[in-house]
Amino acid sequence: MARSFTGKVAIIQFPGVNCEYETADAVRSVGLEADLLRWNEDPVLLEDAIGMIIPGGFSYQDRIRAGVVSAKDHIMDKLSELAGAGRPILGICNGAQVLVESGFIPGIHWERVDLALAPNVMEDRDGYYCSWTYLLRGGTDCVWTMAVGAEEVVPVPIAHAEGRFTTDDGEVLGEMKKNGQIILQYCTQAGQIDPAFPINPNGSIENMAGVCNREGNVLAMMPHPERATWLRQVPEDLGGGWGTKRKKAGGDSGKMETAGPGRIFFESLKRWKEGDA
Amino acid sequence: MKTKANLWVRLKVIDLVAQTAWMTLTEKMGFAGDLCGILRYSYWAMEAEGENASAVCEAIDREIRMDSAFTNQNKHLYSLAVTSGGDGAAAGDLSIDRDFPRVKCGGRIFACDLFVSEQGGGKDEGYASRLNARLSGAKVTGMKSGEVWRILVRAEDAEEAARKVEEMAVTRSRKHGLLLNPHYQAFEFIGTAEIDGQ
Numbered sequence: 001m002a003r004s005f006t007g008k009v010a011i012i013q014f015p016g017v018n019c020e021y022e023t024a025d026a027v028r029s030v031g032l033e034a035d036l037l038r039w040n041e042d043p044v045l046l047e048d049a050i051g052m053i054i055p056g057g058f059s060y061q062d063r064i065r066a067g068v069v070s071a072k073d074h075i076m077d078k079l080s081e082l083a084g085a086g087r088p089i090l091g092i093c094n095g096a097q098v099l100v101e102s103g104f105i106p107g108i109h110w111e112r113v114d115l116a117l118a119p120n121v122m123e124d125r126d127g128y129y130c131s132w133t134y135l136l137r138g139g140t141d142c143v144w145t146m147a148v149g150a151e152e153v154v155p156v157p158i159a160h161a162e163g164r165f166t167t168d169d170g171e172v173l174g175e176m177k178k179n180g181q182i183i184l185q186y187c188t189q190a191g192q193i194d195p196a197f198p199i200n201p202n203g204s205i206e207n208m209a210g211v212c213n214r215e216g217n218v219l220a221m222m223p224h225p226e227r228a229t230w231l232r233q234v235p236e237d238l239g240g241g242w243g244t245k246r247k248k249a250g251g252d253s254g255k256m257e258t259a260g261p262g263r264i265f266f267e268s269l270k271r272w273k274e275g276d277a
Numbered sequence: 278m279k280t281k282a283n284l285w286v287r288l289k290v291i292d293l294v295a296q297t298a299w300m301t302l303t304e305k306m307g308f309a310g311d312l313c314g315i316l317r318y319s320y321w322a323m324e325a326e327g328e329n330a331s332a333v334c335e336a337i338d339r340e341i342r343m344d345s346a347f348t349n350q351n352k353h354l355y356s357l358a359v360t361s362g363g364d365g366a367a368a369g370d371l372s373i374d375r376d377f378p379r380v381k382c383g384g385r386i387f388a389c390d391l392f393v394s395e396q397g398g399g400k401d402e403g404y405a406s407r408l409n410a411r412l413s414g415a416k417v418t419g420m421k422s423g424e425v426w427r428i429l430v431r432a433e434d435a436e437e438a439a440r441k442v443e444e445m446a447v448t449r450s451r452k453h454g455l456l457l458n459p460h461y462q463a464f465e466f467i468g469t470a471e472i473d474g475q
Binding site: 060061063064065068069071072073074076080101102103111112113114115116118119126164166167168169 | 293294297298301305306395396399400448449450451452454455456457458459460461462
């Protein structure tokens with residue numbers, strides 16, 4: 001029987017990614033179907049998918065620069081076409097790097113590379129950094145944040161060495177702000193924007209953690225929502241309501257399998273699919 | 278005495294990053310007719326003070342061989358050249374002026390050395406302090422670090438070669454440029470020479 005993505009979310013599997021299976025599980029956790037599509041399969045298969053996710057990992061071993069080799073792959077032609085037609089696309093971590101290197105994000109000049117995800121700039125250290133962060137939902141409408149309340153704070157973990165959103169084009173930055181494309185910003189537990197490490201864990205300009213395209217269907221986010229999809233993934237000592245909830249659920253396997261904070265990004269896609277715009 | 282010291286380091290074995298660049302440029306980006314070969318080096322351009330070029334070369338050479346942030350003799354080849362006016366000294370097992378990949382096309386071929394570094398200096402200060410903490414008989418007073426891509430292209434002249442290399446290297450859009458992102462990286466040509474393709 002021929003493979004079909006009708007009604008499914010396609011998880012794009014570039015060589016070297018390592019978060020594809022848990023991303024598919026995160027999609028399934030909200031009742032949507034998901035399946036993997038290898039980068040060298042026929043991209044026409046994507047035409048019936050309800051959306052696409054480029055997961056985290058190290059596509060092409062991060063050779064040359066994280067995400068750039070995948071950005072040149074043939075399959076990105078089809079993603080470009082579908083994104084232009086309004087189909088939702090989410091890039092998580094390495095997937096975000098692919099979307100930035102493809103010029104889909106910020107996408108003000110489609111496919112022009114107007115941003116970079118540069119090496120982290122951190123206090124007294126460099127390289128790879130893993131931590132839980134707090135994200136403030138700002139910006140305007142985006143498919144992937146539909147279920148997140150305005151000004152809501154969502155804890156989600158990061159794990160990257162090149163996650164610093166930056167641009168040397170002041171006009172592009174101005175446009176992004178004007179368009180409300182800075183949809184997720186690193187913040188304190190209370191929702192305050194503080195540019196200092198570790199609140200801003202990588203030195204991103206404007207504390208950017210997630211940037212949407214102008215049309216609101218493509219999102220590049222460095223944090224990993226699929227690693228915060230179940231309550232059991234939340235650390236007990238995480239500050240705020242989610243940590244307390246996790247602590248109270250200790251020993252109760254039923255509660256541990258309930259939703260974690262990152263599931264809301266996948267819930268957003270479901271809400272979009274159901275037409276609750 | 279003020280000197281200039283250039284350190285080039287590359288892998289002894291096949292460089293998979295350079296191979297990936299080759300395949301991406303030729304198979305996905307349409308440069309199969311123009312790109313004739315590619316190599317990648319780690320590169321440090323230093324200014325250093327010492328008694329003379331030979332003394333500076335000897336001092337720096339002793340330390341870079343002991344510190345894997347610069348070279349690891351199990352896996353790297355390197356070339357260190359120190360100059361001061363007409364005076365010069367060299368060390369290492371790599372002959373940088375004759376280090377070219379196997380040429381994979383015909384016509385006039387130019388080798389362009391493209392230095393790519395992080396805007397704002399990146400790790401330059403760290404490298405300088407690291408060396409100065411151990412150097413005796415010399416002091417590093419200036420440091421620029423990054424990668425050099427030695428790119429062999431078929432071109433009519435050096436200007437055309439530089440233009441083609443810039444097209445290959447500087448990422449302006451999804452379909453244009455691979456080797457650096459100008460929003461956080463800088464580049465400069467530090468050498469261009471016509472080579473014998475045979």
